[in-house]
Amino acid sequence: xxxxxxxxxxxxxxxxxxxxxxxxxxxxxxxxxxxxxxxxxxxxxxxxxxxxxxxxxxxxxxxxxxxxxxxxxxxxxxxxxxxxxxxxxxxxxxxxxxxxxxxxxxxxxxxxx
Numbered sequence: 689x690x691x692x693x694x695x696x697x698x699x700x701x702x703x704x705x706x707x708x709x710x711x712x713x714x715x716x717x718x719x720x721x722x723x724x725x726x727x728x729x730x731x732x733x734x735x736x737x738x739x740x741x742x743x744x745x746x747x748x749x750x751x752x753x754x755x756x757x758x759x760x761x762x763x764x765x766x767x768x769x770x771x772x773x774x775x776x777x778x779x780x781x782x783x784x785x786x787x788x789x790x791x792x793x794x795x796x797x798x799x800x801x
Contacts, residue, residue: 694719
């Protein structure tokens with residue numbers, strides 16, 4: 689990634705987030721960290737971030753690793769991004785059947801604590 693591409697990425701962040709200011713110092717330091725990354729990957733991660741967050745991204749938000757490698761515990765914004773909202777909860781009868789199986793395995797009779 690070139691310094692010009694770093695500037696372009698920061699300018700794009702400023703378009704999406706009015707409070708984000710671009711200056712030479714920020715360009716220099718962001719470029720120092722991002723220079724070994726592909727600009728297209730960072731741009732796609734920025735677009736994903738914009739969809740789910742009202743706050744400007746940090747460098748770590750743009751340089752996302754796959755979930756299999758990450759050891760970080762996700763916060764509520766990350767969880768909302770990871771778990772699709774289109775998932776539907778199980779039907780009540782399925783929930784009750786699974787709870788009955790767990791009670792049987794644990795030896796708990798219905799009504800006991």
